[in-house]
Amino acid sequence: MVRNSIPMKIGISAVIAVVVVCLAPWFDRGTFAEEVALSQSTIEQAFPTSSKCKRCHERVFEEWETSPLSRSIHSPAFRASLDAFLASPAGKDKAMCFRCHAPHVREFSNQVQLFINQAKAGDPSLDGVACAQCHLIKQVDRTKQPPEPKYELESKTVYGPYKDSVQNRAHQSIELGLFQKSDLCLNCHQSVTSAVGLGKANDLLGNWDQSKAVKSGKECQTCHMPEQVGESANGERKRKVANHTFPGRIGKLRQEAAKLDVKTKIEGENTTVMVKVQSLVPHNLPATHPAWASVVLDLDIKGKNLKTVFTDKRVYGRVYQDAKGQKTSFDFEAVKVLEDTVLKPEEMRIETFTFPTPKDTKTFDVEVTLNYAPITGTTPFLQRVEAESSKGSQDPVFQPVEIVKYAENVAISK
Numbered sequence: 002m003v004r005n006s007i008p009m010k011i012g013i014s015a016v017i018a019v020v021v022v023c024l025a026p027w028f029d030r031g032t033f034a035e036e037v038a039l040s041q042s043t044i045e046q047a048f049p050t051s052s053k054c055k056r057c058h059e060r061v062f063e064e065w066e067t068s069p070l071s072r073s074i075h076s077p078a079f080r081a082s083l084d085a086f087l088a089s090p091a092g093k094d095k096a097m098c099f100r101c102h103a104p105h106v107r108e109f110s111n112q113v114q115l116f117i118n119q120a121k122a123g124d125p126s127l128d129g130v131a132c133a134q135c136h137l138i139k140q141v142d143r144t145k146q147p148p149e150p151k152y153e154l155e156s157k158t159v160y161g162p163y164k165d166s167v168q169n170r171a172h173q174s175i176e177l178g179l180f181q182k183s184d185l186c187l188n189c190h191q192s193v194t195s196a197v198g199l200g201k202a203n204d205l206l207g208n209w210d211q212s213k214a215v216k217s218g219k220e221c222q223t224c225h226m227p228e229q230v231g232e233s234a235n236g237e238r239k240r241k242v243a244n245h246t247f248p249g250r251i252g253k254l255r256q257e258a259a260k261l262d263v264k265t266k267i268e269g270e271n272t273t274v275m276v277k278v279q280s281l282v283p284h285n286l287p288a289t290h291p292a293w294a295s296v297v298l299d300l301d302i303k304g305k306n307l308k309t310v311f312t313d314k315r316v317y318g319r320v321y322q323d324a325k326g327q328k329t330s331f332d333f334e335a336v337k338v339l340e341d342t343v344l345k346p347e348e349m350r351i352e353t354f355t356f357p358t359p360k361d362t363k364t365f366d367v368e369v370t371l372n373y374a375p376i377t378g379t380t381p382f383l384q385r386v387e388a389e390s391s392k393g394s395q396d397p398v399f400q401p402v403e404i405v406k407y408a409e410n411v412a413i414s415k
């Protein structure tokens with residue numbers, strides 16, 4: 002009897018310890034570290050981390066992991082701009098950026114500081130836009146501007162595209178048409194609430210719903226989550242599945258962004274290159290958040306010995322002005338659009354370049370490229386981004402990304 006009571010006692014005190022730790026945040030008795038761990042675990046009970054889904058959805062997980070979505074609160078540019086935002090007058094609304102970059106903050110508004118600390122730490126264990134952040138959305142309220150997601154957190158149910166989902170031990174599944182509709186994406190991609198100063202000008206996609214592609218029945222998923230055949234869950238083979246790498250700036254989709262039609266006319270001393278830029282994108286190109294996003298058309302003329310004899314460019318994007326009348330590359334500071342050259346949905350733009358016909362050569366090369374431009378901003382901001390990146394100045398944000406390229410060798414006939 003006496004011997005038996007010892008383990009008994011340990012048992013009870015263990016139970017008491019657990020109760021105390023669980024109640025700690027309410028009684029304010031736990032250490033700070035315990036509180037943080039607890040609030041994070043409360044968040045993760047409602048929004049299980051993607052690593053919980055990986056076990057059974059390995060393919061989807063690996064695709065998502067390579068996508069920009071998996072780095073929505075990790076990227077050096079995000080962390081540096083978050084700092085700038087929090088230091089600005091608009092930064093009083095601390096949850097702002099997370100409403101799209103880690104949307105579960107909507108359900109945990111009292112935990113904003115945890116989200117901020119995690120993002121700032123650079124290696125957050127908290128998810129940004131991961132599996133649960135999309136698959137627990139039950140409804141998107143389009144009466145709100147931008148539309149707002151409504152989460153279902155009470156049951157262990159995920160929403161998805163299948164009518165005939167196979168049973169499993171982890172969760173129930175409900176088919177929801179929303180998952181094959183643009184509405185699901187619009188709550189984050191339509192317009193940015195932090196750019197309030199801009200009013201209506203803060204629209205990222207333009208008249209996308211009037212485009213030929215959309216009128217012919219295409220949704221965001223058609224292009225950005227292309228259909229393939231594969232495993233939906235480990236062992237569930239030969240299903241129609243959707244690609245979760247979210248091709249955009251990264252991936253093959255960008256080769257379908259635009260067509261370049263180039264005509265060169267030599268008229269004695271002068272040469273004219275006419276470029277028809279046909280956007281095939283059913284929304285603005287580029288989408289103008291972050292505000293430095295721009296696409297650049299570069300012309301490069303190479304004469305004798307492939308030496309560049311002429312260059313010029315056109316920039317497609319938006320230039321914003323802040324309240325002090327300065328140009329700014331932060332939309333949360335913007336009050337006015339100074340210049341708007343974005344390519345509108347499926348727009349065709351004609352650009353003409355005139356330059357002196359190259360000398361001492363029988364031929365010359367015409368090279369035209371369309372690129373996503375690298376990040377721009379003030380020197381301190383760019384230095385901050387560099388410092389936040391483990392790759393420093395080699396971080397991909399500092400490199401242009403080629404969309405399409407045209408090259409031709411032109412003969413000068415005498």
Ligand code: HEC
Pocket residue numbers: 069070072073074076079100101102104130134135185186187188189190221222225226247248249250251
């Ligand atoms: C909860 C908000 C949210 C929802 C919902 C959402 N996205 Fe995004 N998306 C983001 C954020 C934030 C990023 C930027 C991630 C980063 O790079 O930091 C992003 C990035 C992307 C990119 C990469 C863009 C690029 O520049 O390469 C694509 C493509 C994309 N999303 C498509 C979609 C599609 C399609 C849907 C609907 C099925 C969708 N997104 C739903 C927030 C969201």
Ligand code: HEC
Pocket residue numbers: 072073076077078079082083086097098099100101102147188189190192193194195249288289290291333
């Ligand atoms: C309404 C939703 C929304 C809000 C609010 C929002 N973002 Fe974004 N953010 C996005 C989406 C969507 C993308 C991807 C855009 C694209 O690729 O076209 C993105 C991309 C970015 C990027 C480029 C990708 C990266 O991670 O480097 C940065 C930087 C960024 N956002 C910073 C911020 C900051 C800072 C705030 C708060 C001031 C903020 N965003 C608020 C939706 C939002």
Ligand code: HEC
Pocket residue numbers: 051054055058061062063065070130131132133135136161162163180181185222223226232233234241242243244245
């Ligand atoms: C940005 C929102 C978003 C994120 C993040 C996301 N999904 Fe999806 N997922 C979708 C949409 C939308 C569909 C339906 C696409 C369709 O059918 O056109 C889908 C489809 C699925 C399906 C059905 C089978 C298939 O592959 O199409 C599974 C399973 C799934 N997702 C699991 C996951 C898991 C696991 C993660 C995290 C690793 C994840 N999803 C992240 C939006 C998302």
Ligand code: HEC
Pocket residue numbers: 049050051053054055056057058132133136159160161162163164165166167168169170171172174175176233234237240
């Ligand atoms: C124990 C294994 C297991 C785990 C863990 C698991 N799933 Fe699933 N999930 C499945 C199986 C099996 C299916 C059915 C696949 C099919 O029908 O082809 C499925 C289907 C889905 C679907 C499609 C539902 C539909 O009706 O379209 C989604 C979305 C999904 N899971 C998301 C998740 C998310 C998010 C997580 C992590 C929070 C997760 N799953 C964790 C096994 C699992």
Ligand code: HEC
Pocket residue numbers: 183186187190206209214215219220221222223224225248249250251254255256257258281282283284285286287288289294
């Ligand atoms: C007909 C195909 C198609 C449809 C439909 C489509 N897009 Fe795109 N989208 C593209 C192409 C092509 C690009 C440009 C190349 C690239 O970056 O992949 C692009 C680029 C993007 C980018 C990243 C680059 C940027 O300019 O900022 C985002 C984010 C994006 N689209 C979101 C969406 C959303 C949200 C929807 C639904 C409202 C949508 N797209 C519908 C084809 C499409």
